[in-house]
Each structure stands twice: as C-alpha cells, then as structure tokens.
Amino acid sequence: MPRNRDLFNDSTMTFGEHLEVLRVHVWRALIGLVIGVVAALFLGDKVIGILSQPIDEALRRNNQPEATDDIGGMDFSGFIKQMFSDEEKKPDKPPVMEEVPGDDELTVDVSIASLVAALKTVAPELVVETPDVPEKKEAAEPDDGDADAAANSKAGSAESSEPVESVSLVLRSDEIALFKKTADRFNRPVTYKVEEAFMTYLKVSLVAGLVLAAPWVFYQAWLFVAAGLYPHERKHVYIYLPMSIGLFMAGAVFCFYFVFPIVLDFLIQFNEWIGVELQPRLSEYISLVLMLPVMFGLSFQLPLVMLFLDRIGVMTVKGYLENWRMAVLVIAIVSMLMTPADPTSMLLMMFPLVFLYFGGIMLCRFRPGASTDPLA
Incomplete structure (x- = not known):
C-alpha cells in the first residue's frame, strides 16, 4: 500500500x-x-x-x-418628509466674510435711534442736532454729454442717502468669554x-x-x-x-x-x-x-x-x-x-x-x- x-x-x-x-x-x-x-x-x-x-x-x-425654525409645528409625516427631502435652504443674501471675534468678544447690532437716545441721556453734549436742509432745485437740465455722470452721481447720492438703521458694536469682557464657553457646551x-x-x-x-x-x-x-x-x-x-x-x-x-x-x-x-x-x-x-x-x-x-x-x-x-x-x-x-x-x-x-x-x-x-x- x-x-x-x-x-x-x-x-x-x-x-x-x-x-x-x-x-x-x-x-x-x-x-x-x-x-x-x-x-x-x-x-x-x-x-x-x-x-x-x-x-x-x-x-x-x-x-x-x-436650522430648526420649521420643525416645531409639523406632524410626524411632515418631519419625515423634511428629513428625506433633497431641497436645501438657500440663503437670501451671499455670506459676508467677517473677522472672527475673540473668545472674550461679542458683536451686537444696536439701532441708531437707541444709540442716540442713550447718548442724549449720558452725554447730551456729544449729540449734535442736524436740521433738515431742503433740497435745492436744479437750475438747468444737464447736457447730453453729462447725462451719464449725472445719473451716476444721483445713484451714488441715493445709495449714500439711504438711512442706516443699526450699527455694530464689539463688546469685550471676561463674562462674555464665560458665556460663549457655556453656550459652546451644547455643541x-x-x-x-x-x-x-x-x-x-x-x-x-x-x-x-x-x-x-x-x-x-x-x-x-x-x-x-x-x-x-x-x-x-x-x-x-x-x-x-x-x-x-x-x-x-x-x-x-x-x-x-x-x-x-x-x-x-x-x-x-x-x-x-x-x-x-x-x-x-x-x-x-x-x-x-x-x-x-x-x-x-x-x-x-x-x-x-x-x-x-x-x-x-x-x-x-x-x-x-x-x-x-x-x-x-x-x-x-x-x-x-x-x-x-x-x-x-x-x-x-x-x-x-x-x-x-x-x-x-x-x-x-x-x-x-x-x-x-x-x-x-
């Protein structure tokens, strides 16, 4: 064998x-x-x-x-539809690149009216009343050659004359750093x-x-x-x-x-x-x-x-x-x-x-x- x-x-x-x-x-x-x-x-x-x-x-x-503005008032079927929806929310305005504030800084928007009222209360001498000046009527029509320049000047004056409703202020303190650290805990x-x-x-x-x-x-x-x-x-x-x-x-x-x-x-x-x-x-x-x-x-x-x-x-x-x-x-x-x-x-x-x-x-x-x- x-x-x-x-x-x-x-x-x-x-x-x-x-x-x-x-x-x-x-x-x-x-x-x-x-x-x-x-x-x-x-x-x-x-x-x-x-x-x-x-x-x-x-x-x-x-x-x-x-991100969650529309979640609160919907039923379960609406919640599921939103989760599996392909539609993405597009911002109304393009994002503006701004300087990132420090850990102890907080940027807030304050209305001009509130700021002026606060200045009048604490330091009225810093507030200067500006009387309204009536607009002057134009004496003559501009020439054809100056039409574009006049249009551009009117557009620029219109943009510059738009009222500013608020102004950004930067606040800085140790309490703000503690507040931001506490808020970041939820992330x-x-x-x-x-x-x-x-x-x-x-x-x-x-x-x-x-x-x-x-x-x-x-x-x-x-x-x-x-x-x-x-x-x-x-x-x-x-x-x-x-x-x-x-x-x-x-x-x-x-x-x-x-x-x-x-x-x-x-x-x-x-x-x-x-x-x-x-x-x-x-x-x-x-x-x-x-x-x-x-x-x-x-x-x-x-x-x-x-x-x-x-x-x-x-x-x-x-x-x-x-x-x-x-x-x-x-x-x-x-x-x-x-x-x-x-x-x-x-x-x-x-x-x-x-x-x-x-x-x-x-x-x-x-x-x-x-x-x-x-x-x-």
Missing part, C-alpha cells in the same frame, strides 16, 4: 507539542497587543477627536437658529462623572490598540492554524480572508463617513421636534460610534456567509434566487436588531445588504477556487 505523502506527515507533533506551540504564539500575540495598547495611549486624544467629529459637526449644524458631548472622561480614554485606547495590533495577532493565529491545514484549505484562506477583511473595512468606513452624519441629523432633529434638549454623553456616544461600525462590518460579511452555506450544501444558487423576498424580509429584521432604534440607520444598513445579497449569489455562481475544493 503506497504511503500517503501529505505536507505535514513527516512532522507530526504530539498533543503536548501542539500546546507548547500554541503557548508561544499566544504570548507573542499578547506582547504585540500590549505594545499596540501602549502606543494607543499616547494617541488616545487624537482618536477621540476623530470619533467625536461627526457629533460635533452635527450639533453645530443643527443648533443654528435657522459638544459632555460627561456626568469625574472619572468618566478618563475611563472613556482608556476604553478608546484599548480598542485602538487592538486595531493596531490586529495584523500581528491574526498573523500569529494563522501560523498556528496553518500547520494543521491541507494545501487546498490554505489556498481558500488566502482567497477569502482578504475578501472578509475588505468587506469588514468597507462596512465600517461606509458607516462612519456616510451613515453617521445622516443618523445623527435625524436623531438630533427628532429631539428638537418633540421639544427635548439634547445633551449627548461622551461615554454613551463613544459606545455607539464603536459599536455601529462593527455591526456594519459584520453585516457586510453576508456574501461570504452565503458562499459558505452553498459550499456545505445547505443552500444553492437556485434556492437563493427563489427565496429572495424572504431574504429581504430577514435582512430588514436583522438590520433593525443590529442598529439603534431609528429608521434611518436601519434603511442605510438594509439597502447595502440587499445589494450584497445579490452579490453573494454571483459569488456562489462563480465559486472562486472551486476546482481544488473536494466538496465542489
């Missing part, structure tokens, strides 16, 4: 030797994880700044007085415990360190697992592992840069619609911003899950096509369970998953690497 020549037949290890190799790789992975966490501790403030950017921008955008997440910011910093640093050390940890796990795999099994890992990582990263990036701004706008405006003042808590927001991209990344693994079910014979391409309506219903339910309690994030997860469902059908039909698969 011919001897079976497999790659690892001549290097068979005992159970104790397997445990020793596992211990070595686990220690190496832990050392890499500790190094990643320590490095992340020095970058935690920058990571928190990146994670807090969506909520800071959403709060500043929605806390503008003109940022807050903490309600003394240790909350520190614990949140440690939590973010731990997650960031895990992300930094993930390639090294996965590499150590792969070194241990690969020794027990056949060549065709390792080939599948080389094909599908990059696909899995790519799908996960695509889901996380899609969630953070596209879903988050829309979801935050919806939730903030919903609070304003029902008359509730929103004051986001830092620890709860960080939990949301860390959890939701992970949920999106995991849900984007749908094509690979479909391929796995097809490979083990649980489902077929024909079965996927015949049951697509039921699949859409299941995707809607899963999207509802994996996202916060708002319809926006549910729909933004559901629509890409429906697209990935049909992408999974195409993946099962082409079946990359099927020629070396013993189950094919």
Whole structure:
C-alpha cells in the first residue's frame, strides 16, 4: 500500500507539542497587543477627536437658529418628509466674510435711534442736532454729454442717502468669554462623572490598540492554524480572508463617513421636534460610534456567509434566487436588531445588504477556487 505523502506527515507533533506551540504564539500575540495598547495611549486624544467629529459637526449644524425654525409645528409625516427631502435652504443674501471675534468678544447690532437716545441721556453734549436742509432745485437740465455722470452721481447720492438703521458694536469682557464657553457646551458631548472622561480614554485606547495590533495577532493565529491545514484549505484562506477583511473595512468606513452624519441629523432633529434638549454623553456616544461600525462590518460579511452555506450544501444558487423576498424580509429584521432604534440607520444598513445579497449569489455562481475544493 503506497504511503500517503501529505505536507505535514513527516512532522507530526504530539498533543503536548501542539500546546507548547500554541503557548508561544499566544504570548507573542499578547506582547504585540500590549505594545499596540501602549502606543494607543499616547494617541488616545487624537482618536477621540476623530470619533467625536461627526457629533460635533452635527450639533453645530443643527443648533443654528435657522436650522430648526420649521420643525416645531409639523406632524410626524411632515418631519419625515423634511428629513428625506433633497431641497436645501438657500440663503437670501451671499455670506459676508467677517473677522472672527475673540473668545472674550461679542458683536451686537444696536439701532441708531437707541444709540442716540442713550447718548442724549449720558452725554447730551456729544449729540449734535442736524436740521433738515431742503433740497435745492436744479437750475438747468444737464447736457447730453453729462447725462451719464449725472445719473451716476444721483445713484451714488441715493445709495449714500439711504438711512442706516443699526450699527455694530464689539463688546469685550471676561463674562462674555464665560458665556460663549457655556453656550459652546451644547455643541459638544459632555460627561456626568469625574472619572468618566478618563475611563472613556482608556476604553478608546484599548480598542485602538487592538486595531493596531490586529495584523500581528491574526498573523500569529494563522501560523498556528496553518500547520494543521491541507494545501487546498490554505489556498481558500488566502482567497477569502482578504475578501472578509475588505468587506469588514468597507462596512465600517461606509458607516462612519456616510451613515453617521445622516443618523445623527435625524436623531438630533427628532429631539428638537418633540421639544427635548439634547445633551449627548461622551461615554454613551463613544459606545455607539464603536459599536455601529462593527455591526456594519459584520453585516457586510453576508456574501461570504452565503458562499459558505452553498459550499456545505445547505443552500444553492437556485434556492437563493427563489427565496429572495424572504431574504429581504430577514435582512430588514436583522438590520433593525443590529442598529439603534431609528429608521434611518436601519434603511442605510438594509439597502447595502440587499445589494450584497445579490452579490453573494454571483459569488456562489462563480465559486472562486472551486476546482481544488473536494466538496465542489
């Protein structure tokens, strides 16, 4: 009987030797994880700044007085229509670039009448009454050559004669700086415990360190697992592992840069619609911003899950096509369970998953690497 020549037949290890190799790789992975966490501790403030950017921008955008003028008196259907409307409010006048006031400065508009009345009260000698001078009638009509000049002079005099209703004054004091700092609190997440910011910093640093050390940890796990795999099994890992990582990263990036701004706008405006003042808590927001991209990344693994079910014979391409309506219903339910309690994030997860469902059908039909698969 011919001897079976497999790659690892001549290097068979005992159970104790397997445990020793596992211990070595686990220690190496832990050392890499500790190094990643320590490095992340020095970058935690920058990571928190990146994670807090969506909520800071959403709060500043929605806390503008003109942003929520029309939300108050509408019903829920009108609120939904406004949220999903493509019409954008255009300013009546082009924006004027003005000098940004300092932290202790406040620019106010005071009417001329109020200013004059105040000056008359405190310093009447500074107010000079100017009697009205009647306009002189023109003695003669201007020549044709001077018509343009006369028209321009009349236009200029008309513009200069327009009454000025108010004047801008700059006020400066330490109390104004305190007032502006207090008002800016509504544009940022807050903490309600003394240790909350520190614990949140440690939590973010731990997650960031895990992300930094993930390639090294996965590499150590792969070194241990690969020794027990056949060549065709390792080939599948080389094909599908990059696909899995790519799908996960695509889901996380899609969630953070596209879903988050829309979801935050919806939730903030919903609070304003029902008359509730929103004051986001830092620890709860960080939990949301860390959890939701992970949920999106995991849900984007749908094509690979479909391929796995097809490979083990649980489902077929024909079965996927015949049951697509039921699949859409299941995707809607899963999207509802994996996202916060708002319809926006549910729909933004559901629509890409429906697209990935049909992408999974195409993946099962082409079946990359099927020629070396013993189950094919």
